[in-house]
Amino acid sequence: MYKELKKTLETVARYHHRATVFQDWVACCALSFSNAVDLMQYEKREAEYMKIVAKYEKADLDRFPVMLAMLIECFEKERDEDWLGKLYGELELSGHGGQFLRRTTFPA
Numbered sequence: 001m002y003k004e005l006k007k008t009l010e011t012v013a014r015y016h017h018r019a020t021v022f023q024d025w026v027a028c029c030a031l032s033f034s035n036a037v038d039l040m041q042y043e044k045r046e047a048e049y050m051k052i053v054a055k056y057e058k059a060d061l062d063r064f065p066v067m068l069a070m071l072i073e074c075f076e077k078e079r080d081e082d083w084l085g086k087l088y089g090e091l092e093l094s095g096h097g098g099q100f101l102r103r104t105t106f107p108a
Contacts (some may be wrong), residue, residue: 005070008089013060019093024052029068
């Protein structure tokens with residue numbers, strides 16, 4: 001499933017840099033999760049979400065939840081793997097946003 005996720009991420013919205021697509025996809029996932037459980041900042045997060053999705057064509061946006069489902073499947077198979085960090089590294093996204101990701105082990 002990981003290879004399919006990586007391939008999909010590489011082909012989504014080729015009119016944007018991969019680092020932008022990765023960042024926007026992760027942000028949309030986080031904003032959606034947060035809005036589902038915390039209504040205090042809902043409007044602010046929803047405005048940020050809408051600002052991000054406005055940059056994409058519908059066909060590309062339709063792949064965002066599909067990629068999230070693939071990511072969840074990856075975690076279901078190997079929950080201790082740093083799948084986002086692995087994608088970030090293998091897609092060579094460092095240097096395109098100043099982000100540094102490192103593996104962290106949390107107690108179960």
